[in-house]
Amino acid sequence: MPIKSLLILLTLLLFTQNITAKEYKWSNKLTFLGFLKKHGIPQKVYYNMHKEDKELIQEIRAGQSYSINRKKGKIDTINIPVSDELMLQLKNSKKGYGYKYVEIPYQLIERTISIKMKHGFKKDLYKATKTWYYGKELEEVYSKSIPFHKMRKGDRIILFYTQRYRNNKPYTSPQIDACLIEIKGKPFYGFLMDNEKYYDSLGTQYKRTYTTRFIRPVPNMKRISSRFTHRRYHPIHKRYRPHLGIDYAARSGSRIVASSKGRVVYKGWKGGYGRTIEIQHANGLKTLYAHMRGYAKGVNRGTYVGQGKTIGYVGTSGKSTGPHLHFGLYKKGRAVNPARYVKKQSAKVVKIKGKAYQRLRKLVRHYRPQFQETKARKSSIIKKESSKCLNCFKKLPPRK
Ligand SMILES: [Zn+2]
Incomplete structure (x- = not known):
């Protein structure tokens, strides 16, 4: 019975190595600190993170699956996708937990x-x-x-x-x-x-042509202080630090307006993003407004707002270095470059x-x-060409 003996061998091999991988789902109300607590990871892992990395953590979506690899029952690595391109990787070692953002293999x-x-x-x-x-x-x-x-x-x-x-x-x-x-x-x-x-x-x-039109959310902005990028590679820190939105620098208290009409689906504190509003628009599009100083009167969860309606004021709440609006645009839950939609054509x-x-x-x-x-070719309905794997594991730049 060669198959059976092979199976036994395999089980033995896994048993002696004691490596297990398990998938989890990020539940609806789970915060990052709550997640750390759940798996017995020290809270300082979050508190010691760089500002921008704390901001990025807010991009973890409810329903997102993440995996935990354990070695001899102890957590070894945790991988949590934060965007289509990158995942947060927590690694346990003798020195404690380290973290970095790495590319998702695909x-x-x-x-x-x-x-x-x-x-x-x-x-x-x-x-x-x-x-x-x-x-x-x-x-x-x-x-x-x-x-x-x-x-x-x-x-x-x-x-x-x-x-x-x-x-x-x-x-x-x-x-x-x-x-x-x-x-x-x-x-x-x-x-x-x-x-x-x-x-x-x-x-x-x-x-x-765009079916939903967007306008610049800060009418009196000073300048764009940071643009959208999926994979910004930091040459000095030798790590990825994407920026999933546009930062509009403006004087504290400047008006923030709804970029397009829609329904307010979130209003409140959102970790690194500080005071935040999210508006749901047509065609599966959603906008996010972060680091606000305060909210405009009468704007609450469930409120319908028209395009250009004041929803709040520029501030520096959450993890932020100066007064600015972090503006995010999501298409079916995935971050897209707002410049594509806001820019005048x-x-x-x-x-x-x-x-x-x-x-x-x-x-x-x-x-x-x-x-x-x-x-x-004669047949003309649909042809699925021989699916070939072009880029199974993208090469990462060398680690320091
Ligand atoms: Zn930002």
Whole structure:
């Protein structure tokens, strides 16, 4: 019975090593200090943290799963995701607990969708993929530039996209890297650059349309003191310190206004963020306003506020170095760059030049033959290309 003996051997091996991994869920009301208490970890782990790291801890979402590895029954490491990219890692050693933010390992799967239009491109994409995501995304990115209404039966859409996986489950929205939309035989190409903007093959940018509009939340700001970044790597501290929002520096007491209309879903103290308000908007979008000095009268949990309505005043409550508003924007619970939504979109045509243009041309040359190849295939409903693992474990910069 070779399988049985193998199992016994495996169990023995695990038993002697005494390593166990267990998944937990971050419950709704759990605070970080509460979490430390729950697992018997000294509270000073939190108190000794750097200011910005304390702020980042507020990004741990309810329902988030985290894992604890134990060695001989004792906690060895704890991994808690704080964003799509990073997790907080607590490590127990003889010297006590240390912490750092590390990249979340993931698999990147590349796939292709190729469909011929039957009823309408959004409906057809939904039928093929069981999600409205692709149709909505194409509409948001291209409807200003591409005449979708002229699409006819038999016109084709090809998408190359990547999906991230963690523990064999997809996470974060898929990313459309390149697409071809054919309208009456005329091809329109789109290529994603720097994870954000789409260009045609000659470098003209496609202007997104946004269904929900946002305005700058501090009308009298002095300047932007910190921008949004998922993975800011600190060269001196040799660690990651992302900033999941925009900081608007302003005089203490300056008005903070609702960036878009919505319902106040949180009002109160939020750890490193200090006095905080959160507003739920349409389309799964939520804004967060932190470090406030005080709240505006009549603004409470459940209150509906219009765009531009004063909700509070700039301060420096929580972990903050000076009066400023930390402004966060979340799409279905995930931090996104507010600048993408708040920035005024200029009407003029943007064309990339120089090195960026060269990079775009490289992308075009990479995808062109793949488009041709996909087009040449007969079956046209959907094709899931051989999923390959591109980036199972991203290399981290060397530790100090
Ligand atoms: Zn901030």
